[in-house]
Amino acid sequence: MQPQFSKAEAANAPEGAIIHDDATAKWFLISSVAYFFIVGIIAVIIAAKFVWPDLMGTMSWLTYGRLRPLHVNGMLFGWLLAADMGLAYYVIPRLCGVKLWSEKLGLATAALWNVIILGAVVTLLAGLNQGWEYAELPWYLDILVVVAWIMFGINIFMTVANRKYQAMYVTIWYTMGCILWTAFVYLTGNFATLFATGTNQANLNWMYVHNAVGLIFTPIGLAIAYYFIPRASNTPLHSHKLSMVGFWSLAFVYVWTGAHHMLHGPISQWLQTIAIAFSLMLLIPVWAVVYNLFATMKGQWHQLRESVPLKFLMSGVVFYLLTCFQGPMHSLRTVNAIVSKTDWIPGHAHMAVLGCFSFFAIAGTYYAVPRIWNKALHSDSLANWSYWMLMIGGLGFFTTLWLGGFWQGWQWNNVSIPFIDTVIALKPIWIVRFVSGLMMFTGIVLFAYNILATALGNPEEAAV
Amino acid sequence: MPATDYTYPSVYFAYLFFTLSFLLAIYFFVRSRKDGYWGEQGEDAKFQVFQDDDKIRRTP
Numbered sequence: 001m002q003p004q005f006s007k008a009e010a011a012n013a014p015e016g017a018i019i020h021d022d023a024t025a026k027w028f029l030i031s032s033v034a035y036f037f038i039v040g041i042i043a044v045i046i047a048a049k050f051v052w053p054d055l056m057g058t059m060s061w062l063t064y065g066r067l068r069p070l071h072v073n074g075m076l077f078g079w080l081l082a083a084d085m086g087l088a089y090y091v092i093p094r095l096c097g098v099k100l101w102s103e104k105l106g107l108a109t110a111a112l113w114n115v116i117i118l119g120a121v122v123t124l125l126a127g128l129n130q131g132w133e134y135a136e137l138p139w140y141l142d143i144l145v146v147v148a149w150i151m152f153g154i155n156i157f158m159t160v161a162n163r164k165y166q167a168m169y170v171t172i173w174y175t176m177g178c179i180l181w182t183a184f185v186y187l188t189g190n191f192a193t194l195f196a197t198g199t200n201q202a203n204l205n206w207m208y209v210h211n212a213v214g215l216i217f218t219p220i221g222l223a224i225a226y227y228f229i230p231r232a233s234n235t236p237l238h239s240h241k242l243s244m245v246g247f248w249s250l251a252f253v254y255v256w257t258g259a260h261h262m263l264h265g266p267i268s269q270w271l272q273t274i275a276i277a278f279s280l281m282l283l284i285p286v287w288a289v290v291y292n293l294f295a296t297m298k299g300q301w302h303q304l305r306e307s308v309p310l311k312f313l314m315s316g317v318v319f320y321l322l323t324c325f326q327g328p329m330h331s332l333r334t335v336n337a338i339v340s341k342t343d344w345i346p347g348h349a350h351m352a353v354l355g356c357f358s359f360f361a362i363a364g365t366y367y368a369v370p371r372i373w374n375k376a377l378h379s380d381s382l383a384n385w386s387y388w389m390l391m392i393g394g395l396g397f398f399t400t401l402w403l404g405g406f407w408q409g410w411q412w413n414n415v416s417i418p419f420i421d422t423v424i425a426l427k428p429i430w431i432v433r434f435v436s437g438l439m440m441f442t443g444i445v446l447f448a449y450n451i452l453a454t455a456l457g458n459p460e461e462a463a464v
Numbered sequence: 465m466p467a468t469d470y471t472y473p474s475v476y477f478a479y480l481f482f483t484l485s486f487l488l489a490i491y492f493f494v495r496s497r498k499d500g501y502w503g504e505q506g507e508d509a510k511f512q513v514f515q516d517d518d519k520i521r522r523t524p
Contacts, residue, residue, distance in 0.1 A: 003516065004515070004516035005516075018516075094515070094516050095512050095513070097512075097515060165509075165512055165515075166499070167499070167500070167501070167508055167509040167512075168509065169510065169512045169513060171513075180485075180488070181485075184481045184484075187481075188477070188481060192477045195477070227513060230510070230513045230514075231513055234514075236510050236511060236513070236514070237513070239507070239510075240501075240506060240507050240508075240509050241501070241502060241506045244496065244501055244502070244506075248489075248493055248496075251489050252489065255482070255485065
């Protein structure tokens with residue numbers, strides 16, 4: 001076995017060891033954490049605007065219609081996908097037993113990604129918006145995203161092609177799947193929609209939106225969980241074969257589910273039924289993943305007391321199970337008639353993207369950053385606080401929006417209730433949403449400060 | 465032929481990607497069987513996670 005070290009540890013490395021430069025991972029992780037904090041401020045402002053609609057007056061740059069797409073795109077692409085890419089640059093070379101194919105290409109990708117995110121801030125605040133959910137970025141930024149993704153894909157695929165071990169661990173499968181599926185999903189959602197109108201355009205857009213979660217954030221998120229849960233618990237994965245079952249069933253099932261966003265809408269009934277059937281089949285890959293990760297932790301749960309990354313990881317797995325049970329259930333026509341378009345949906349989406357995949361990314365960042373910089377984590381106590389603030393704030397946020405969404409849906413189904421009354425009735429729900437959001441933002445601040453203090457602070461003690 | 469739901473260029477674009485994705489998925493699934501992921505050695509890959517294990521790295 002050839003030992004592997006980060007560049008910061010190179011002084012203690014024996015002759016012949018692999019020294020990982022990790023420069024690309026550093027840039028992606030630090031910039032993503034910074035965006036997490038900055039876009040978190042936008043999130044709190046949006047939550048406040050639900051309670052105080054006149055907040056910030058009528059200045060167009062700060063209206064809800066401009067801040068909301070910035071929040072969505074900033075969190076999805078500025079924080080989560082960038083953090084996931086940074087962790088992929090850290091994990092894949094180690095799993096392959098070789099150095100990253102090209103750090104220069106990686107650094108160029110990181111620079112381009114930051115240009116895209118900063119461009120998104122300016123254009124979305126200026127109101128330059130394509131008007132499609134998750135695909136709000138102007139076309140010229142979309143092209144840059146495609147270029148950056150090709151650069152990322154080449155680097156990861158070439159690293160895998162040069163790998164030392166013939167068999168590929170499931171993390172590599174999911175990462176490669178994410179790269180290929182993103183190409184398909186992103187091109188369809190951002191370019192194919194330009195050539196469609198009406199219902200077809202809406203259908204393509206919702207195919208993109210759902211698969212942005214299912215074929216971009218799910219595979220890269222699971223790739224991270226499959227690597228860091230065994231590493232953080234020092235316990236081998238329960239079953240690699242079962243992880244392959246989960247991977248292939250996800251690949252076959254997910255792409256057909258997008259039309260469940262248009263149930264009761266003007267699309268073909270057969271397409272709605274197919275979307276419902278495949279949404280229910282999602283329980284197969286989900287259970288394969290959740291059982292595998294729970295079984296890995298058998299006899300090891302006590303480690304959660306001491307390990308913050310494990311706390312985030314296993315909470316993320318529970319949220320993954322919950323959100324992926326919710327999804328198929330509200331794809332049923334009867335349930336969908338109540339919850340569709342209500343506050344239930346952002347409650348569900350936040351549990352997936354924040355409660356599950358962001359928890360995985362936070363865990364990976366807490367694990368990787370001290371090792372990349374060869375420093376002890378700045379503060380274990382702050383890390384614990386960041387977990388509990390995000391956990392309690394998140395639970396308050398999710399459950400409040402689910403209950404509020406159901407209430408809202410029941411009111412909307414009663415035609416004798418004027419719409420404005422249903423808006424006024426939700427105000428207590430939005431106050432709790434704001435307070436929960438403040439708690440989550442506090443967790444983000446503690447996380448971001450801890451990571452930046454670790455990376456930039458004095459090296460008092462080496463990481464263990 | 466008159467334009468219908470099924471004849472928009474964007475839908476053909478989606479058909480093409482669906483077909484490509486499906487064929488690639490079939491190819492890689494068959495390939496994974498040939499490469500032994502489902503056989504007796506199928507569990508070996510999971511130990512790659514520990515190839516750069518901290519404890520191993522820190523042993524003098």
